[in-house]
Amino acid sequence: MNTLTTTNFHFPNQKSVYRGKVREVYNINDEILVMIATDRLSAFDVVMPRGIPYKGQILNQIATKFMSLTQDIVPNWLIATPDPNVAVGHLCDPFKVEMVIRGYLSGHAAREYAAGKRVLCGVTMPEGLKENDQFPAPIITPTTKADNGSHDEDISREAILSKGIVSEEDYLVLEKYTRALYQRGTEIAAARGLILVDTKYEFGKTKDGTIVLIDEIHTPDSSRYFYAEGYQERQDRGEEQKQLSKEFVRRWLIENGFQGKDGQQIPEMTDEYIESVSERYIELFENIIGEKFVKADISAIENRIENNVLNFLK
Numbered sequence: 001m002n003t004l005t006t007t008n009f010h011f012p013n014q015k016s017v018y019r020g021k022v023r024e025v026y027n028i029n030d031e032i033l034v035m036i037a038t039d040r041l042s043a044f045d046v047v048m049p050r051g052i053p054y055k056g057q058i059l060n061q062i063a064t065k066f067m068s069l070t071q072d073i074v075p076n077w078l079i080a081t082p083d084p085n086v087a088v089g090h091l092c093d094p095f096k097v098e099m100v101i102r103g104y105l106s107g108h109a110a111r112e113y114a115a116g117k118r119v120l121c122g123v124t125m126p127e128g129l130k131e132n133d134q135f136p137a138p139i140i141t142p143t144t145k146a147d148n149g150s151h152d153e154d155i156s157r158e159a160i161l162s163k164g165i166v167s168e169e170d171y172l173v174l175e176k177y178t179r180a181l182y183q184r185g186t187e188i189a190a191a192r193g194l195i196l197v198d199t200k201y202e203f204g205k206t207k208d209g210t211i212v213l214i215d216e217i218h219t220p221d222s223s224r225y226f227y228a229e230g231y232q233e234r235q236d237r238g239e240e241q242k243q244l245s246k247e248f249v250r251r252w253l254i255e256n257g258f259q260g261k262d263g264q265q266i267p268e269m270t271d272e273y274i275e276s277v278s279e280r281y282i283e284l285f286e287n288i289i290g291e292k293f294v295k296a297d298i299s300a301i302e303n304r305i306e307n308n309v310l311n312f313l314k
Contacts, residue, residue: 001278002298003039003051004085009306012313021047022059022221027091032079034309035087035215037063041277042221043249044260045152050269053278057084057296058285063216065289070184074177076213077204082312083305084296092204092214096145096165098152099178102198103138103186105129106224107247109198122156132197132226132241138182140175145202173211174203185218192290194244195231199223220245220284244284249277 006024009017013029021042026034037060039051064087067076077089100121102109109120110131118125121141129135142160143152157175160166166174178201189196200222202215216222224245234241253259256267285293297304 001053001275002301003053004036004056004298004301004305005038005040005051007036007038007302007305009309011309021045022056023215028313031091033077033089033091035089036305037085037087041249043246043253044258046260046266048269049266050274052274052281053298054293054295055278055281058281058293059216059219059221060085060087062219062285062289063087066185066188066217067213069188070181070213070217073180073184074213075210076217077206080312083308085301085305086309088309088312089214090206090212092206092212094145094202094204094214095170095174097142097155097160097174098145098200098202099174100141100143100198100200101138101178101182102135102141103182104132104134104195104197104226106132106197106241109141121154122158130235130238132235138179140178143200170205170211177201177203177211177213181213181217185223188218189225189288190228192288193228194287195226195228197224197226197243197245218288220281225284225288244280244287248280 009026011026011028011034015027015030018025022038022040024036024038028034037056039053039055041048041052041055061084064078064081067078077092078087079090080088082088105113105125112120113125113129118127123139123141126136142155142157144155145152157171161168161171181201182196182199185196185199199218201213201217203211204214205211224247225243227242231241253267258264258266282293
């Protein structure tokens, strides 16, 4: 199937283009950004060799839906969505940290815990937890925002402030917004029979100095979800949780000898595997949004995007 793995557009008044792991951001006249969600798949900070059909559309539509569902509690950068894969928003100066918030001992936190660590990003984790147990209260474990190809690194609040990465005044706002967004996301997930396990948020400042939510929110790339039904029974029996997130990709890579380390080869991704990943992303969309996923026409995906963006910019 046709996938969008890279773009090379030249829009009117285009100043620059930034290529992230899965998104490409076009700066228009230093005023607005056109953010295109590609079908690239990233894991362990490495972009996989093949795209996933409809992944960009899924990420973009989940993110923009949650922007609209949270704009009453946290301002965001979004102006319009002229195409299923495209979000247009205000030009922002991004903070150089990602705000990760965890309600449960899962993923990276669980791996660190299993290695004997009890402090993550300056936050103490209680003794006696099993993987996927709920924390007494959600913890914020920030990471540095790595450039493409580099690894995000855990960092503590104290280090962020002492290094001057974010001012204390701004950081207090980031923490407040992170907790508010996670609380709202938890409530929406619960209404859909899901648990929002952990997630990350990115923020930026507009030209007038307003701190706003940018990039993605509550997508399978930035968040981990469990099915609520049977969660406690699985914990009590020591079984793996039934989850909807990109973790299934990471697990498959680990099982096939890849964790993004030097000298490791990305395993072959067959057509069948690619299709199974696409189906999992669609499953998550339908569960978290509570609507049927409508596949966009991908026969000429680049032409479609270009025409829709050009019409918007007029």
